[in-house]
Amino acid sequence: MSVTKPSLPKGTRDFSPVEMVKRNYIYDTIKTVFKKYGYAEIQTPSMENLQTLTGKYGDEGDKLIFKILNSGDYLAKVDEQLLAAKNSNATISKISEKALRYDLTVPFARYVVMHQNDIAFPFKRFQVQPVWRADRPQKGRYREFYQCDADVVGSTSLLNEAEFILIYHEALSKLGLKDFSIKINNRKILSGIAEIIGKPELIVDMTVAIDKLDKIGLDGVSKELLERGFTEADIEKLKPVILLEGSNVEKLESLKNVLQTSEIGLKGIEEIEKVFEYVNHLTSHISHLTSHIELDITLARGLNYYTGCIFEVKTNEVAMGSIGGGGRYDDLTGMFGLKDLTGVGISFGADRIYDVLEELNLFPDSAQQGTKVLISNFDENAELYALPLLQQLRDSQIAAELYPTSAKLKKQMSYADAKNIPYVVLIGDEEMQSGLLTLKDMASGAQEKLTTGQIIEKLK
Incomplete structure (x- = not known):
């Protein structure tokens, strides 16, 4: 059997533990602001029926929808003539009935129509999920990326638009950005x-x-x-x-x-x-x-469904495209048979915001840390002694690990360094006899003898 060299599809990425902590810091910050303004979270499937998405983003957008081949013999419904004509548009409907979602707005419109009898209007929702676009990958543009959307449907009030400006301002300020423009x-x-x-x-x-x-x-x-x-x-x-x-x-x-x-x-x-x-x-x-x-009359986002206010947010601190945008749509749900339901929504470009925060070094220390303390493991006695302490630390909401096997101190310290763990508790014979454990600060190298209670207080 030949060995396949591991690779990723272009325009997609793996996220390391360090990156995930930072990404979740962005999502959690934005979600907190959404909730504060009365928005509640929903999720929709990664794939939609192709007909749900087609025709909603203009001709250019339609070309960027990732289609999913029908399972089984996907050519079974295609006659020879159609294949010979090489008309890919006519063939697509026969070989593909589903597609990966292109944005979160159209799936949201479908959700509202399908659940219209269960939701109270005006309906305020937010959604943080990945979307897919068959675009040419480049800096700040990926084929798989996350969107953070908030929409309210069933209200004509322009108070919603004003609050979205406040949401943008509050969320971006909380993330540490200072010089940005909310264009309208x-x-x-x-x-x-x-x-x-x-x-x-x-x-x-x-x-x-x-x-x-x-x-x-x-x-x-x-x-x-x-x-x-x-x-x-x-x-x-x-x-x-x-x-x-x-x-x-x-x-x-x-x-x-x-x-x-x-x-x-x-x-x-x-x-x-x-x-x-x-x-x-x-x-x-x-x-x-x-x-x-900033009132910007050249702002004309190309999506076909905006009818009133249009938003776009740009940072002036880093050369980057827009980091957010949205607008008012008068009949988004009309395409699914529910007429005259007006709505307005915005989106945060979380991937671009990540790149901006990274470039400006704006992630706080708390967004770069996983485990806070590692307990050393020198032998079986020390391991048994450490187990209650490990649980006490975790019960106190302190992220803690016990090195899982007895090993040389150098190896355990290297592990703490590799994971950026700021503190190590050293437990040897002397510590077990006295009840005073050695707490080592990995950044300064300083060590102090403390009781279990003192360690918990310090690390809290």
Whole structure:
């Protein structure tokens, strides 16, 4: 039998114990904030029916869905003609009925429709699970990654949007980030812009192009708009909008002027103003919060279901893509037959946040530590003596290990070093007779003689 060299699929990773402690620190911090704002956790399966996911993310998104081959003879339902035609899209529905979830929002919509009689509306849920995308792997972009989502459905109140701004601010601040931008826009403003140009049918083309401003600049955006069916005259009308400057209030005043003939555009401005008003009332005691919020008219997240406010969060401390985003959708559950249920949701990019915290050295010591104390094991007597102490430490919520076999001290110390265990309890004949055990601080090398009770107090 040939030996297979172990490897991972591209864009996926193993996580070591050290990494898992740090990852859980991020999840636990974000989950604590979600719960504080009234959100409850659910989970959905890793795989969904392919038809549940298809058509929900636009053509580009559909291409990135990982399909799962039907079990057994998956070609059984495909006729020779279809295979000969080499039409992969037509073949997929015959050979694949399931797919790995692409995000957590569409499965959430399905969940709400399936459980609509069991849940109280407005329904506030959060979900922390992996998603899969057949994307080209690169720095900060993986094929398997975790999303941390919170959504509320069944409420039109813009208080929800304001609270999401607070959730972002609180969670990221708790994680130690200081310089980040919570960008906000409104799809209705973008609709208004497309309307005053007289091309409402090209709103998606317009937003896809505008969204690339920070990547390809105004010339690049103009070129793309021309390719997508806009004229030079349209682009002249768009320029003052794309290049908006000033404070949030000044930007809104400029937009009111540009969009004065567009009812839907003015409605979008009104919604943003209401969100800002709520934020001001909620955070009158937090003076610096508003400095993190930025009205960004180029923000046009490409997903097809946002209808109102749109969010995106970026850190300014590290070169990294967005570390969060979301928005308001008016009829997400309509695709599953439950009409007119409005919702709004946000997502934290936990993998990118991890990379940011790692680069800025922001993980606290508590997020880098597993076992706190190792008890030495020199012989059978010492082992028996150590067992009650081991249990007492654990009963006191101190992560403790007993070295599992009697071995030379050097070997046991090497083990403690390899696992970053900060303390070692040494138990020899003298310690067992006196009842005073030696506690060694691995960082400083200092040793002191203490009773069991004193050791527990110190390590607590």
